[in-house]
Amino acid sequence: MKTYLVTGGAGFIGANFVKYMLATYPDIEIVVLDLLTYAGNLKTIENDLKSGRCEFVKGNIGDRALVNSLFDKYGFQYVVNFAAESHVDRSIDDPQLFLITNILGTQNLLDAARRAWVTGKDEAGYPTWKEGLRFHQVSTDEVYGSLGAEGYFRETTPLDPRSPYSASKTSADLFVKAYAETYKMPVTITRCSNNYGPYHFPEKLIPLIIKNILEGKPLPVYGKGTNVRDWLYVEDHCKAIDTVIHRGREGEVYNVGGHNEMQNIDIVKLTISTIHRIMKEEPRYREVLKRKEYDADGNIRIDWINDSLITFVQDRLGHDQRYAIDPGKITAELGWTPETTFKEGILKTIYWYLNNQQWVEDLA
Numbered sequence: 452m453k454t455y456l457v458t459g460g461a462g463f464i465g466a467n468f469v470k471y472m473l474a475t476y477p478d479i480e481i482v483v484l485d486l487l488t489y490a491g492n493l494k495t496i497e498n499d500l501k502s503g504r505c506e507f508v509k510g511n512i513g514d515r516a517l518v519n520s521l522f523d524k525y526g527f528q529y530v531v532n533f534a535a536e537s538h539v540d541r542s543i544d545d546p547q548l549f550l551i552t553n554i555l556g557t558q559n560l561l562d563a564a565r566r567a568w569v570t571g572k573d574e575a576g577y578p579t580w581k582e583g584l585r586f587h588q589v590s591t592d593e594v595y596g597s598l599g600a601e602g603y604f605r606e607t608t609p610l611d612p613r614s615p616y617s618a619s620k621t622s623a624d625l626f627v628k629a630y631a632e633t634y635k636m637p638v639t640i641t642r643c644s645n646n647y648g649p650y651h652f653p654e655k656l657i658p659l660i661i662k663n664i665l666e667g668k669p670l671p672v673y674g675k676g677t678n679v680r681d682w683l684y685v686e687d688h689c690k691a692i693d694t695v696i697h698r699g700r701e702g703e704v705y706n707v708g709g710h711n712e713m714q715n716i717d718i719v720k721l722t723i724s725t726i727h728r729i730m731k732e733e734p735r736y737r738e739v740l741k742r743k744e745y746d747a748d749g750n751i752r753i754d755w756i757n758d759s760l761i762t763f764v765q766d767r768l769g770h771d772q773r774y775a776i777d778p779g780k781i782t783a784e785l786g787w788t789p790e791t792t793f794k795e796g797i798l799k800t801i802y803w804y805l806n807n808q809q810w811v812e813d814l815a
């Protein structure tokens with residue numbers, strides 16, 4: 452039995468990772484450490500906790516005594532650090548929380564792993580480590596800054612974070628790399644593009660747009676909606692992390708992306724037209740709409756589900772124009788490629804929200 456510490460496992464990507472790993476490996480146990488901030492939701496992993504192979508601990512990754520005690524109790528072989536403050540807009544309002552969680556919290560986890568995993572010293576004075584360990588940091592393409600119309604982020608692209616969120620994630624990455632260099636700690640880092648999929652908190656673009664359409668509310672789009680992101684279905688990200696923690700080279704960074712660049716405005720329009728089509732072809736889903744207007748025959752109308760719902764709002768401060776990942780390294784070295792096209796992924800995501808409205812309502 453291998454035991455994993457998954458921090459932030461009640462959040463969007465962390466919870467998807469917990470589900471994916473439990474389904475993929477019958478011989479592992481997972482301990483989820485999560486503070487259950489506004490973004491964490493225990494209901495998301497309710498069924499996983501019933502599996503008998505997953506335990507939950509409510510707590511802060513920055514709590515030294517707690518994290519040390521968990522290492523002592525469970526003897527983790529893997530740490531996968533998802534826990535973070537993750538929303539750029541919130542980082543603009545309150546940067547300090549991002550430093551505390553994303554930088555100090557990560558450094559605390561690194562220290563706890565070092566304390567638990569070091570066995571002695573080699574002749575040159577470097578720590579020696581138990582076998583078969585991995586500390587994995589889940590990072591973001593935002594550490595590279597912003598691109599113009601051309602080019603891609605590669606692992607060699609200089610770090611150039613521009614928001615308090617991305618500055619905090621970059622700092623955390625640098626600490627992880629520093630522990631690899633200074634102590635020869637067995638670490639890896641993945642830097643991934645924008646994720647979407649089930650259990651995504653509806654403050655981020657895609658779940659917010661779906662939620663607002665179903666509620667008949669305006670769809671806020673920053674600036675002119677021309678910002679470009681490279682979208683990846685969350686399960687593909689989970690598979691990439693699984694690949695890197697088991698086969699990635701120690702001390703290395705791997706970029707993870709979907710080969711799927713889209714402007715925000717196109718995402719919004721596609722989401723509107725897809726929901727309209729589903730409502731037209733499968734009228735039973737109209738019951739999910741919170742805005743209910745009826746035609747002369749008593750049917751719930753859907754003609755208002757169109758682009759007129761879009762409302763352009765003042766652009767985000769320092770809004771990065773374009774992110775695009777070159778995932779060539781993880782593909783060439785480890786054989787990972789994204790499996791879900793955007794067309795398939797957005798359809799799965801929309802159906803998930805249509806079928807899981809209770810999950811969204813419970814967040815309120």
Ligand SMILES: NC(=O)c1ccc[n+]([C@@H]2O[C@H](COP(=O)([O-])OP(=O)(O)OC[C@H]3O[C@@H](n4cnc5c(N)ncnc54)[C@H](O)[C@@H]3O)[C@@H](O)[C@H]2O)c1
Binds near residue numbers: 458487537538620
């Ligand atoms: N969402 C994306 O598109 C994306 C892309 C690339 C990388 N990432 C990174 O992936 C990770 C997960 O992102 P997400 O979208 O799932 O975030 P999320 O906001 O949905 O979840 C974060 C989780 O961390 C928990 N948490 C926050 N502070 C904590 C603390 N101090 N101690 C313990 N738990 C704490 C929250 O309760 C929540 O469950 C983050 O590190 C993020 O930077 C996200």
